[in-house]
Amino acid sequence: MSLHSAVNAALLRTPPTGRLAGSPGGTVSVLVPARDEAARVGACVRAVLDQRGVELELVVLDDGSRDGTATVARAAAADDPRVRVLTGAPPPPGWLGKPHACAQLAAAARGEVLVFLDADVVLAPGGLAATVALLAGGDLDLACPYPRQLAGGVGPRLVQPLLQWSWLSFLPLRLAERSPRPSLTAANGQLLACRAPAYRVAGGHEGVRGRVLEDLELARAFKRAGYRVAVADGTAVATCRMYEGWADLCDGYTKSLWAAFGSPAGAAGAMALLGWLYVLPPAAAVCALQRRRPRAAVAGLAGYAAAVGGRVLTARRTGGRAADALAHPASIVALGGLTAVSWWRKARGRLVWKGRRL
Numbered sequence: 001m002s003l004h005s006a007v008n009a010a011l012l013r014t015p016p017t018g019r020l021a022g023s024p025g026g027t028v029s030v031l032v033p034a035r036d037e038a039a040r041v042g043a044c045v046r047a048v049l050d051q052r053g054v055e056l057e058l059v060v061l062d063d064g065s066r067d068g069t070a071t072v073a074r075a076a077a078a079d080d081p082r083v084r085v086l087t088g089a090p091p092p093p094g095w096l097g098k099p100h101a102c103a104q105l106a107a108a109a110r111g112e113v114l115v116f117l118d119a120d121v122v123l124a125p126g127g128l129a130a131t132v133a134l135l136a137g138g139d140l141d142l143a144c145p146y147p148r149q150l151a152g153g154v155g156p157r158l159v160q161p162l163l164q165w166s167w168l169s170f171l172p173l174r175l176a177e178r179s180p181r182p183s184l185t186a187a188n189g190q191l192l193a194c195r196a197p198a199y200r201v202a203g204g205h206e207g208v209r210g211r212v213l214e215d216l217e218l219a220r221a222f223k224r225a226g227y228r229v230a231v232a233d234g235t236a237v238a239t240c241r242m243y244e245g246w247a248d249l250c251d252g253y254t255k256s257l258w259a260a261f262g263s264p265a266g267a268a269g270a271m272a273l274l275g276w277l278y279v280l281p282p283a284a285a286v287c288a289l290q291r292r293r294p295r296a297a298v299a300g301l302a303g304y305a306a307a308v309g310g311r312v313l314t315a316r317r318t319g320g321r322a323a324d325a326l327a328h329p330a331s332i333v334a335l336g337g338l339t340a341v342s343w344w345r346k347a348r349g350r351l352v353w354k355g356r357r358l
Helices: 002-011 041-049 069-077 097-108 127-137 154-159 162-170 173-178 196-201 204-208 214-224 246-254 264-290 294-318 322-347
Strands: 028-034 056-062 083-087 113-117 121-123 142-149 191-195 229-240
Touching (some): 002 294, 028 041, 028 097, 028 127, 041 056, 041 069, 041 121, 056 069, 083 097, 097 113, 097 214, 113 127, 113 196, 127 142, 127 229, 142 162, 142 214, 142 294, 191 196, 191 229, 214 229, 229 294, 264 294
Parallel strands (some): 028 056, 056 083, 142 229
Antiparallel strands (some): 121 229
8 A cells, every 4th residue: 555655656646837828717716615613614714715726716605604604704805896795595404514615606607716724724826827827728627626734633644644544555546637537536625626518518516416425426427428537736825724633523424424435335344344454463463572573573573564655655645744654543543533423414404514414
């Protein structure tokens, strides 16, 4: 896996920097769905308005917030004519909140390029131009430059780095770009850019209206429609701080982890495989040392070192903390626990996110 991670890291697309050239369209619509994001949306809006090298409009949709999100967004916009702050309608039956918010934003957008941006993402000054140039330069229809993930506290530092690590370790990136198979797809809705005509042909967010992993399902819909999709290194493009602590992270992950593996059996199988690959070797090494079996201990430590090496490669390529790779077995255990809680909550109808039952 470490070798595969190294190959992926070398081949991973990086959005071009400098002036925007060969844009797929004129105006770029930056679309921000926001629910209870008063603490974060201001920085997001200001960063968008500071962008260089691209003509833009910014549309923020207040999705039934209870904390004054719209007021903060309008204050950050400071009467900039490029900004519209909309009041979202409640999601109708069959729709989840974020897909419905994104669909409303897309309907209001005027640009030929749509950039869906989460309210906890802060773009670098040239990040939007680089993102749009990635579409044009790579002849892509949908692209996800993965923002650098900011994680503080034990829980986020254990779990958040697994996002980039998972697809850098297990998904053959360039093969996935060329393959028409929807299963060979990665995506990230934190920062997702697409061509507006392709978005409409692929069915947009209406086609994924009930999907909790709407970003991944949208990318798969693009592939099914014959379009090209890619993830890229967005370390220099944007940053994202998803969660402030363990409780916040637990709620965020458990709302959607059940959907990542298809079924309880699939989740159990995936966690068993990850445990065998990444938890068993160091555990076996400790047991072997206690029993004075040096050869077995060396084998276990070699497996642990390989796992840490893969995480270090990922961290260095994506702006993470390399030192946190030492805790990789604990990260896998935490992921397994979150997956179990996610299925338990789903079975009991207790999946809730920002006050909405899923």
